[in-house]
Amino acid sequence: MFRMLTLAAVALGFAPVVFAGPNPPAAVTRVVFGSCADQNKPCPIWEKVAAAKPDLLVLLGDNIYADIDNGKLKPSDPAKMASCYAELAAVPAFKRIRESTYIMATWDDHDYGNNDAGEEWVHKDDAQKQFLDFFGVAADSPRRKQKGVYWAETFGPVGQRVQVIMLDGRYFRSPIRKADKPLPGTTIRPYLLNTEADATMLGADQWKWLEEQLRQPADVRLIGSGIQVVSEEHPFEKWATMPNERARLYRLIRDTKANGVVILSGDRHLGDISVAAREVGYPLYDITSSGFNQGSKAYRDPEANKYRVGGMPWGNNYGVVQIDWTSKDPLISLQLRDEDGEIAAQARVPLSKLQPGGGKPPADKKEEAVKLPEGVISPFDALKKAKGDAVTVQFEVAGGNTVSGGKRILLNSLKDFKSDDNFTVVVNEKAMTGPYEKATYDTFKGKTIRARGKLSEFQKKLQLQIDDPANLEIVEPKVEEKKDK
Ligand SMILES: [Fe+2]
Incomplete structure (x- = not known):
């Protein structure tokens, strides 16, 4: 079937142009x-x-x-x-x-x-x-x-x-x-x-x-x-x-x-x-x-x-x-x-x-290949939530730093912390007790963490602040395994 039409040009006084597609x-x-x-x-x-x-x-x-x-x-x-x-x-x-x-x-x-x-x-x-x-x-x-x-x-x-x-x-x-x-x-x-x-x-x-x-x-x-x-x-x-x-x-x-x-x-x-x-x-x-x-x-x-x-x-x-x-x-x-x-x-x-997941998961996106337990979400999904939402988020720590003279630790889901897709868990001084008494960024580097709490905002970006050590765990490698080494 061919479609015919006359262009608007006709109405505007130009020569008729007929298009058959x-x-x-x-x-x-x-x-x-x-x-x-x-x-x-x-x-x-x-x-x-x-x-x-x-x-x-x-x-x-x-x-x-x-x-x-x-x-x-x-x-x-x-x-x-x-x-x-x-x-x-x-x-x-x-x-x-x-x-x-x-x-x-x-x-x-x-x-x-x-x-x-x-x-x-x-x-x-x-x-x-x-x-x-x-x-x-x-x-x-x-x-x-x-x-x-x-x-x-x-x-x-x-x-x-x-x-x-x-x-x-x-x-x-x-x-x-x-x-x-x-x-x-x-x-x-x-x-x-x-x-x-x-x-x-x-x-x-x-x-x-x-x-x-x-x-x-x-x-x-x-x-x-x-x-x-x-x-x-x-x-x-x-x-x-x-x-x-x-x-x-x-x-x-x-x-x-x-x-x-x-x-x-x-x-x-x-x-x-x-x-x-x-x-x-x-x-x-x-x-x-x-x-x-x-x-x-x-x-x-x-x-x-x-x-x-x-x-x-x-x-x-x-x-x-x-x-x-x-x-x-x-x-x-x-x-x-x-x-x-x-x-x-x-x-x-x-x-x-x-193909999604067809290749090797890129280093910055390893969490996508991990099957998360019910109720636990990836940083990508956490970023889709709103300020004040309660979440449990899990990811492998790809980057971060110990800042404020050791009083805060930043744990990033991506190496590129400026990326819109990066999610940051902030471990505050209050949480540096118990298992995290002498924690620094190195305590978490390369490990998979699970953090719980209500999302807050820093410079218009969602993040999670940890004040209670009970809301943060290292799920991989297990803490016990770490001790054996
Ligand atoms: Fe253009």
């Missing part, structure tokens, strides 16, 4: 993805995309540049946006792609209509309507009723199901602020972290929807995000600007035990392949392809990114996810390709590595 693919082995295509500039990569004949094209935003006027940034308006979509629709190679290839799309700022904008953008509802019109979304689709363009679909038979989850990181995103001063030697004012308790990237409805999606059965899950999720050192927009929201995303993937997740991202005018090794219980790849025609034209040094395993710091690019389902352990190839269609950077990972 193809059916969803019955199976997916090749996905092409990318972002950042200025409709006013040549884009030879569209020819490469058409020639690649992907089962699916994933567009990660900045699919048009509606907020550029005479080369300068200027907030868009409905007429300008319609004309930009009409220009893209008229690009011959893109026209062929749209007629032959099923497209899953989200937007980023330039097709949302305003540079780096979020929930405050005044034309967001019109932008959503034009986006849905352009991508041929049926008039009776639930997407026409929801706020935001997030959407997910699953393709392929059982055992080869590819779920594509497209996030909307614009419609609900709380405002973010730039620093007053530029970075030394540059004109770039970096974004400041937003750690406000109510700061949101996705908004409540989309978070709920995402959890439902991650609980759906699938073999590979491609999560499309306009902006980068894993890379965090650069000063531009990124999930890391809202560290609590990023930690929430990682936690959600971990807690839903969603298998096979790979992040696809755009926005950055560079290609990047990053891996967060520990955050979700298996390697979380974030492959960034940007842009179709907005990649840096000249050489530039790779920017700092401690998670990078490959990349293209300059040059136009597009991404390919190739899945070899014929192998017993399907091999996923994540590729960045240049304007010639050549692979410029690649990471290959067997699907068996992208």
Whole structure:
């Protein structure tokens, strides 16, 4: 069945553009993805995309540049946006792609209509309507009723199901602020972290929807995000600007035990392949392809990114996810390709590595592999509780210190105590009696502890203060065993 529709451009006085979209693919082995295509500039990569004949094209935003006027940034308006979509629709190679290839799309700022904008953008509802019109979304689709363009679909038979989850990181995103001063030697004012308790990237409805999606059965899950999720050192927009929201995303993937997740991202005018090794219980790849025609034209040094395993710091690019389902352990190839269609950077990972608990538990997350007795919770679960809640929490002490001249001992669940996922048990002087009379951090280092009490807060972070030695025990190795040694 072909879907036909006339773009909003008609109503706004532009030539009628009729879009006939193809059916969803019955199976997916090749996905092409990318972002950042200025409709006013040549884009030879569209020819490469058409020639690649992907089962699916994933567009990660900045699919048009509606907020550029005479080369300068200027907030868009409905007429300008319609004309930009009409220009893209008229690009011959893109026209062929749209007629032959099923497209899953989200937007980023330039097709949302305003540079780096979020929930405050005044034309967001019109932008959503034009986006849905352009991508041929049926008039009776639930997407026409929801706020935001997030959407997910699953393709392929059982055992080869590819779920594509497209996030909307614009419609609900709380405002973010730039620093007053530029970075030394540059004109770039970096974004400041937003750690406000109510700061949101996705908004409540989309978070709920995402959890439902991650609980759906699938073999590979491609999560499309306009902006980068894993890379965090650069000063531009990124999930890391809202560290609590990023930690929430990682936690959600971990807690839903969603298998096979790979992040696809755009926005950055560079290609990047990053891996967060520990955050979700298996390697979380974030492959960034940007842009179709907005990649840096000249050489530039790779920017700092401690998670990078490959990349293209300059040059136009597009991404390919190739899945070899014929192998017993399907091999996923994540590729960045240049304007010639050549692979410029690649990471290959067997699907068996992208399984919760499938690999060796990372050193920082050992407690996840431990079966806890009833009523005893992990630090991750403790962090989801509220101040004043009574908990019994158990973890292996991964870090900490003896502080305040020996009057307090900090016991951390993660080596990185600054991590949002770290939970701290504070042993106060009052508790340093009985078995802990001469205790220091070394008494607990590397041991599994169980601590009981009511959660308190320190610098907006939940923790547990221990004043009574009866509320703290070393469960592993047993104290008796320790004495034998
Ligand atoms: Fe962008």
